[in-house]
Amino acid sequence: MLNSDRANALAKWIQNWKKTYNGNPKLNECITWFEWKYEDKELSPSDKSSIATILRYNSEE
Secondary structure (H helix, E strand, C coil), X not given: CCCHHHHHHHXXXXXXXXXXHCCCCCHHHHXXXXXXXXXXXXXXXHHHHHHHHHHHHHHCC
């Protein structure tokens, strides 16, 4: 489940990715990072949707 701390950590990771690679990560890369970071191998469809929303929000200029 994505709580506010995890959502903020993901947003920060996305921002760091953008600075490092000069572009946005793919959704799959965000999901992989999240599973690695929180050792959560079974993300629900709702969690994946939330990750996609966070990625979209942080991809805007």
